[in-house]
Amino acid sequence: MKIAVLPGDGIGPEIVAEAVKVLHALDLRFEMEEAPVGGAAYEAAGHPLPEATLELAKEADAVLFGAVGDWKYDTLERRLRPEQAILGLRKELGLFANFRPAICYAELTHASSLKPELVAGLDILIIRELTGDIYFGQPRGRRESPDGAFRGAQEAFDTMRYSKPEIERIAHVAFQAARKRGKKVTSVDKANVLETFQFWKDVVTEVHAQYPDVELEHMYVDNAAMQLVKAPKKFDVIVTGNMFGDILSDEAAMLTGSIGMLPSASLNADNRGLYEPSHGSAPDIAGQGVANPLATILSAAMMLRFSLNQAEAADRIESAVKSVLAQGLRTADIYSEGTRKVGTRDMGDAVVAALRTQG
Numbered sequence: 001m002k003i004a005v006l007p008g009d010g011i012g013p014e015i016v017a018e019a020v021k022v023l024h025a026l027d028l029r030f031e032m033e034e035a036p037v038g039g040a041a042y043e044a045a046g047h048p049l050p051e052a053t054l055e056l057a058k059e060a061d062a063v064l065f066g067a068v069g070d071w072k073y074d075t076l077e078r079r080l081r082p083e084q085a086i087l088g089l090r091k092e093l094g095l096f097a098n099f100r101p102a103i104c105y106a107e108l109t110h111a112s113s114l115k116p117e118l119v120a121g122l123d124i125l126i127i128r129e130l131t132g133d134i135y136f137g138q139p140r141g142r143r144e145s146p147d148g149a150f151r152g153a154q155e156a157f158d159t160m161r162y163s164k165p166e167i168e169r170i171a172h173v174a175f176q177a178a179r180k181r182g183k184k185v186t187s188v189d190k191a192n193v194l195e196t197f198q199f200w201k202d203v204v205t206e207v208h209a210q211y212p213d214v215e216l217e218h219m220y221v222d223n224a225a226m227q228l229v230k231a232p233k234k235f236d237v238i239v240t241g242n243m244f245g246d247i248l249s250d251e252a253a254m255l256t257g258s259i260g261m262l263p264s265a266s267l268n269a270d271n272r273g274l275y276e277p278s279h280g281s282a283p284d285i286a287g288q289g290v291a292n293p294l295a296t297i298l299s300a301a302m303m304l305r306f307s308l309n310q311a312e313a314a315d316r317i318e319s320a321v322k323s324v325l326a327q328g329l330r331t332a333d334i335y336s337e338g339t340r341k342v343g344t345r346d347m348g349d350a351v352v353a354a355l356r357t358q359g
């Protein structure tokens, strides 16, 4: 078994180092090979996703990814910007199904910005379509406006699009996931305005006919954003497009206490996957040793479960994370009075120590 380890930029190397440490502590037989990606790869090889990094990701059984991006690359032409690396990996590996579980651990009920009673016991799953929508639609670009009131002015445009098979396959993923949990899917769209999302709604409804045991509700994205902070526990599985899922999952992260707690799995049709925290490279705290590594460590657990057939090892990591939280250890983002503030490395060490003392 081979894991491609792509730390990336900002806090990426700091948090991935802790996840790697945790994986090593499991004493499983994995080969891990590291490669540069994002801004780090641009510096080293002149491209955010060098051929050798892509090849490694393709040949590996799974990819453990940190994060990419830094403000200093914002003026580069788009194809060279760090974010193109993660978009390119998603496309090249066909990682269309992004699982973002938002679970509020009992110990973090008070770390959420919502009232404890709203988030206690929260366990929702956001399934975000990851290789379509306006993030990948062509054409896009800048031009002179061809018509309308501002004809002749400079304008920019992107294309929102979804094909029927793309919607069908993510809908199947969502209904099948819901079958294993609360048997309810909320499909989030903007069908009242966008044709792409009326089509989305129609296709999801059609696929639902094959899952009579699962309840389906449709919700507009603006309402979903509101309901997520009003009554988040009413959701079970949320399925939505690439951009809405990107936004709603950051919002859902705060229900769990911090974006530093939200792991993710991005899977293709063969269950091969890339595992990364839902957050970015956090340049504002990079290099300070204060980032929360738990989202990345929990992503490594998802990797063991989904791609490496090691469900027991995944359970061990998740229970080690619960145990360090129960011990009162907190990185700055989830710190509250009465708990002990620790840095990135100490948090990783504590998870390793908790693994070693498991019965």
Ligand SMILES: NC(=O)C1=CN([C@@H]2O[C@H](COP(=O)(O)OP(=O)(O)OC[C@H]3O[C@@H](n4cnc5c(N)ncnc54)[C@H](O)[C@@H]3O)[C@@H](O)[C@H]2O)C=CC1
Pocket: 011, 015, 066, 067, 068, 069, 070, 071, 083, 086, 259, 260, 276, 278, 279, 280, 281, 282, 283, 284, 285, 290, 291, 292, 293, 295, 333
């Ligand atoms: N998959 C990826 O590689 C992603 C990359 N990005 C890139 O990351 C860069 C920064 O983007 P932002 O919008 O600032 O989003 P971000 O998610 O990196 O940070 C947002 C806020 O959350 C905090 N934060 C994030 N992760 C944390 C952690 N583990 N522990 C404690 N605090 C944490 C940051 O300090 C910041 O205040 C940009 O270049 C962006 O394009 C953003 C999202 C995903």
Ligand SMILES: CC(C)CC(=O)C(=O)O
Pocket: 083, 086, 087, 246, 278, 279
């Ligand atoms: C580069 C972005 C599309 C990444 C992002 O914000 C995400 O996947 O959550």
Ligand SMILES: [Mg+2]
Pocket: 246, 247, 250, 278
């Ligand atoms: Mg995002």
